[in-house]
Amino acid sequence: MKNAAALLVALILSVSICHAVSEDPNSTEVKIIAVKSHAVYFKVNESFVGGTVEVYDVNEKLLEAERLPQAHSMVLFHEKPSGKYMIKVKKGNKTVEFGYIHI
Numbered sequence: 001m002k003n004a005a006a007l008l009v010a011l012i013l014s015v016s017i018c019h020a021v022s023e024d025p026n027s028t029e030v031k032i033i034a035v036k037s038h039a040v041y042f043k044v045n046e047s048f049v050g051g052t053v054e055v056y057d058v059n060e061k062l063l064e065a066e067r068l069p070q071a072h073s074m075v076l077f078h079e080k081p082s083g084k085y086m087i088k089v090k091k092g093n094k095t096v097e098f099g100y101i102h103i
Contacts, residue, residue: 029096030089038078040100043071044089051091058084077102 029048033041054065055075063080068089075087080102088097 029094030098032098033072035100038102039074039076040087041072041074042087042098044068044073044096046071047094048089048091048096051089051094054088054090056086056088060086075100 029045031043033043035041048068049071051068052065053068053073053075055063057063063085068091077085077100082102085100085102086097087100088095
């Protein structure tokens with residue numbers, strides 16, 4: 001009986017998480033794969049390949065920009081000071097952005 005209840009709870013949670021993710025318009029454009037060892041690993045929609053990845057600090061100052069040659073990429077923060085950062089992926093008139101807090 002406990003297994004059935006646990007399975008039911010897990011099913012309800014997974015359905016609600018999938019539903020919440022599908023309502024986010026950026027969910028199909030960028031997916032954070034992992035955050036580890038002072039790096040953010042992410043994947044963008046194929047439509048952004050050939051665009052640029054830009055990293056901004058909390059004051060919206062552009063720190064670095066690189067071309068995005070493939071859908072999977074990463075941004076390294078091991079030489080940057082602690083703080084809040086904004087990562088923007090741009091191609092043409094399309095932009096997707098997400099934040100990162102470097103500790």
